[in-house]
Amino acid sequence: MDLSNLIAERCVCSLYELAGKVVYEQFVTNKKYVDLRYLPDPLVYHLIRQPLEYMNNSDDPDAKEAWKNSFSAIDLTVWIRLLKYEDYRPTLFRIYQELTNGGSSSNNSILSGYEKLCHNSKNSEQITQIINYGLILGSLLSEGSWYSDSERILTLTKKLIEKLPANIFKTKISLECSHKLFHTLTMFYKFDKAAEIIEELYALCRTLDKFGVEKNYALLFTEFSRYCFHKNNYDEAFNWVTRAMNYLNSSTPVSTQIQVLRQASRVCVVRHDFVKAKYLIHQALARAEQFYGSNHYKLGGLLIDFGFYLLNSDNIEQSVSVYREALRIRIHTFGKGVNNLNVAVAEEDLAYALYVCEYSTGFFTNAMTHAENAIRTMKILLPHGNLMLCSANRVKALILEEQALDSFENPDDPEMKIMLEEAERLHKDALKWTKNTFGEENILTAKHYGNLGRLYQSMKKYKEAEEMHLKAIQLKEKILGRDDYEVGLSIGHLASLYNYQVSEYKKAEELYLRSININLKLFSESYSGLEYDYRGLMNVYEHLVDEELFLKYSNKLERWQNLRRKCVCNVIGLDFYKVIDTQPIEDIVNTFTQASAIVAATSSTANACTSHE
Numbered sequence: 080m081d082l083s084n085l086i087a088e089r090c091v092c093s094l095y096e097l098a099g100k101v102v103y104e105q106f107v108t109n110k111k112y113v114d115l116r117y118l119p120d121p122l123v124y125h126l127i128r129q130p131l132e133y134m135n136n137s138d139d140p141d142a143k144e145a146w147k148n149s150f151s152a153i154d155l156t157v158w159i160r161l162l163k164y165e166d167y168r169p170t171l172f173r174i175y176q177e178l179t180n181g182g183s184s185s186n187n188s189i190l191s192g193y194e195k196l197c198h199n200s201k202n203s204e205q206i207t208q209i210i211n212y213g214l215i216l217g218s219l220l221s222e223g224s225w226y227s228d229s230e231r232i233l234t235l236t237k238k239l240i241e242k243l244p245a246n247i248f249k250t251k252i253s254l255e256c257s258h259k260l261f262h263t264l265t266m267f268y269k270f271d272k273a274a275e276i277i278e279e280l281y282a283l284c285r286t287l288d289k290f291g292v293e294k295n296y297a298l299l300f301t302e303f304s305r306y307c308f309h310k311n312n313y314d315e316a317f318n319w320v321t322r323a324m325n326y327l328n329s330s331t332p333v334s335t336q337i338q339v340l341r342q343a344s345r346v347c348v349v350r351h352d353f354v355k356a357k358y359l360i361h362q363a364l365a366r367a368e369q370f371y372g373s374n375h376y377k378l379g380g381l382l383i384d385f386g387f388y389l390l391n392s393d394n395i396e397q398s399v400s401v402y403r404e405a406l407r408i409r410i411h412t413f414g415k416g417v418n419n420l421n422v423a424v425a426e427e428d429l430a431y432a433l434y435v436c437e438y439s440t441g442f443f444t445n446a447m448t449h450a451e452n453a454i455r456t457m458k459i460l461l462p463h464g465n466l467m468l469c470s471a472n473r474v475k476a477l478i479l480e481e482q483a484l485d486s487f488e489n490p491d492d493p494e495m496k497i498m499l500e501e502a503e504r505l506h507k508d509a510l511k512w513t514k515n516t517f518g519e520e521n522i523l524t525a526k527h528y529g530n531l532g533r534l535y536q537s538m539k540k541y542k543e544a545e546e547m548h549l550k551a552i553q554l555k556e557k558i559l560g561r562d563d564y565e566v567g568l569s570i571g572h573l574a575s576l577y578n579y580q581v582s583e584y585k586k587a588e589e590l591y592l593r594s595i596n597i598n599l600k601l602f603s604e605s606y607s608g609l610e611y612d613y614r615g616l617m618n619v620y621e622h623l624v625d626e627e628l629f630l631k632y633s634n635k636l637e638r639w640q641n642l643r644r645k646c647v648c649n650v651i652g653l654d655f656y657k658v659i660d661t662q663p664i665e666d667i668v669n670t671f672t673q674a675s676a677i678v679a680a681t682s683s684t685a686n687a688c689t690s691h692e
Contacts, residue, residue, distance in 0.1 A: 090602065102162035115157050120164070123157060129172050131177070155192040159212050162219055169412050172223050179225060189216070197235050203243060210239055210252060217259050222376075223413070224420035227268035233260040254283040257409045258299055265306045268466045270516065273306055297326035300336050301342045308342070311522045313349045320346050325669050327664045333370045336664055337363050337377075341384045342360065343671065351564055351601050353392040360385050362667055365659040379421070383412060383428055393607050403431040406449075420467070423456035427471045434478050441485040443478045449550055451477040466516060469509040476505035480537055490539070499538050506531050523563065525554035529569045529581050532576075541580050548573040567597030571608065574615055584619045588618055593617045605642035613639060 093687060115123045153174075159169045178189070193213060202208045213236030220229035237256050241247040257276050264273035281298065287294055304319035320343045326337060340363035347356035349356035359619040360381075367381050382405035406425040413419040426449045433446035481496035510527035517524060532547030551569040559565055576592035577583040595612045602608075613636040620629040662670075 083263065116154050119680055124161060124164070124167050124170065127153070127174060131170060131173055136208050136237055153188075153214075155189060155212065156197065158189060159215055168219070169223075171219065172412055173414060175220075175225070176417050176419060179228070180417055184219050190231060193232055194235060195274060197239050200239065201240075203531050206239055206242055208255070210243075211234055213239065213254060214252075214259065217256075217263070221259065221263045221266065224266075226420070229263045230260065230267065230269075233263060233522075238349055247287070247292060250283055250286050251292065252278065254287065254294065257283065258302065261306070262302055265302065265309055268309065268516075270306075277303075277306075288406070290369060295335060296301075297323045297331060297339050299323075300326070301339050304342050304346065308346060308349075310517065312688055313346065313522075316346045320430060321672075324668050327668055329664060331664060333366055337370070337381070340366070340667070341381055344388060348388050348391050353388070356388050357392070358670065360388050361659055362662060365661045369661065372406060374411065375396070376408060376412040379405045379412065379425065381407070386428060386432065388654065390432055390435065393602060393605075395607065397434070399429070399432045399436050402432050405429075415530075418456050418459050420456070420460055423453040423460075423471070424455075424467070426453035427474055430471075430478070431474045432473065434481070438481070439483065443482050443485075447475070447478050447482065450478055464512040464515070466512065469512050472505040473509045473527070474503040475691060476509070476534070477530065479505075480534055502534055503531070503538070506534060519556060520554060522555065522558050525551045525558065525565070525569075528554065529572060530568075532571055536572075536576050536580060539580075541576065544576055544580075545573070546574065561598060562597050564597065564601050567594045568608070570594045570597070571612060575611070579613050582622070584622050587615065588619050588623075591619065592602075603642075604639065605645070607643070609639055610636065 098576060115126060118126070140622055149238035158171065161171060173472055177191070186421065193209075193216065196209045196212070200209050217233040218235060220226075220232060233256060237253075237260060240249060240256055243252075247549050257280055261273055261276045261280065264270075264276070282293060284296075284299070300319050301325035304316045304323060307313075307316035307319060320339065323339045324343060327339060340359045344356045344363065347353070347359065364378075364381055364385060367375070367378050371377050378652045382401050386398045386401040386405060389395075389401055406422070406429050409419075409422045409425045413422055414460045430446045430453060433449065434443060436573050437443055450471060453471045454468070458464070461468045472528060478500040479498050483495045483502070487495040488500075489495070506527060510524065510531065513521065513527055515522050529551035532544045532551060535541070535544035550567055552566060552573065555563060555566045555569055564673035570590045571594040574587045575592060577590065578587035591612050595609065596613070598606050613632050616632045617629055617636070618633065620626075
């Protein structure tokens with residue numbers, strides 16, 4: 080661009096900003112708002128951005144309400160026009176958040192405006208235009224976690240598509256709409272409704288295949304993987320994301336590449352293939368940094384995936400830092416103190432990471448604050464029994480249990496009893512709704528049994544604790560196999576019951592040794608969970624008066640402590656991914672399918688201190 084064009088462009092921007100300021104001042108003085116439909120898009124953007132900033136900084140409730148009413152009056156076509164600009168989306172998120180901040184969208188003019196358009200549509204050309212509006216708007220609402228509103232828009236759009244004449248165009252747009260609706264229902268944990276769409280998606284793809292029409296199978300199969308992942312069917316999730324990876328190539332849009340890579344990373348985490356998981360999330364983050372920028376709302380979601388990898392791969396302190404940054408980005412996007420599910424999910428993830436991080440210190444105040452923030456928002460936005468709320472309640476229950484144990488020396492203290500009973504209620508509710516959704520034979524059901532087992536240990540209900548732990552172990556072994564991490568976790572908890580509460584030291588010894596073997600297979604000698612096994616065995620051998628074995632595990636504990644100190648010293652900076660080289664997508668796909676190549680690939684990237692390498 081030459082100098083004259085650059086000056087002209089800056090002058091136009093300045094004129095837009097000046098015009099926006101004049102209209103804004105007119106509103107403050109005379110409470111008059113301009114009709115935006117006939118103005119150029121950049122001017123419209125400035126006209127809505129400035130009052131939004133005013134609302135955020137103003138203490139005048141009347142002015143805030145007036146501006147909110149003005150936002151409500153924005154014509155739907157204006158929204159659709161602005162949604163074409165990626166840079167405008169954060170502002171549109173904030174405005175929509177203002178319109179729905181009370182938790183109800185029943186009077187939302189955007190939704191009602193779309194319903195009127197659908198109802199009044201007549202000819203095919205008009206219907207097609209309204210369908211495009213619905214697809215754009217439904218995507219925005221899903222991205223912002225307004226899943227009920229997105230479902231409403233996309234369901235109306237789906238019905239409108241049925242009015243079109245049967246042809247290839249109708250099939251293509253039906254696939255796009257059903258794909259978006261499937262995503263929304265999956266993210267909202269409406270699995271029954273989502274399942275109803277799967278066969279429809281298959282049929283639409285088969286029809287398009289007959290005519291040789293290209294489809295974004297990478298994104299569609301990633302969606303299938305996400306659906307299976309949320310249902311805790313991890314093998315199926317892996318199979319689908321593997322198929323998605325095979326459809327990636329250099330012509331695949333970067334946004335699709337990022338979606339596939341992040342999902343592949345999450346699946347590798349739950350399969351405990353941490354080397355692959357790290358490589359994939361690093362590549363996804365590097366692409367997002369280059370494609371979106373450092374403060375983009377989509378980066379917040381990727382950082383949550385990175386935090387998930389770090390927490391599960393035993394980089395606990397670093398996961399806390401990453402989750403904090405993810406929460407900061409989401410608050411920056413949607414606003415502080417708002418009722419938004421994206422923010423609430425980030426609050427819950429940070430709460431759990433803090434709980435794990437501070438487990439040895441007993442300082443759970445910050446963890447509880449974030450957990451309660453998440454629950455408060457979810458109670459407003461989610462139906463009773465939704466598994467997102469159950470998950471947040473589970474985190475609160477875990478924190479409550481530890482707070483009760485750390486706060487009261489007398490185990491018979493009435494306040495301690497109240498806290499533990501509240502934790503029990505939350506765990507039982509989570510178990511009930513999980514069984515209602517997934518049934519008995521599900522890994523999440525098994526986890527809830529395990530949580531109740533630990534709680535009953537704290538409540539001195541030892542028979543009930545043993546029963547819950549044995550149920551958890553039985554289910555986990557059946558679903559995951561005898562040597563899975565989750566099995567080792569439950570075995571360790573049952574060992575602690577036998578060791579510290581009921582003095583069955585031989586049973587405890589057998590379980591601790593099995594837990595250690597599982598952990599050493601999956602992790603290295605510096606894995607944090609080994610501390611509890613080593614200390615447990617030292618207590619066992621002290622009571623069995625076996626000095627030789629006591630000394631053996633005392634030395635192992637000392638070696639473990641030295642290894643942990645080295646890990647802490649090697650923690651990398653939070654913005655490391657900004658300097659990672661993005662590798663060609665074909666190389667990443669090859670690396671994903673060749674485990675031996677991944678070790679070499681990761682050595683050239685920034686290296687977090689994990690216990691698996």
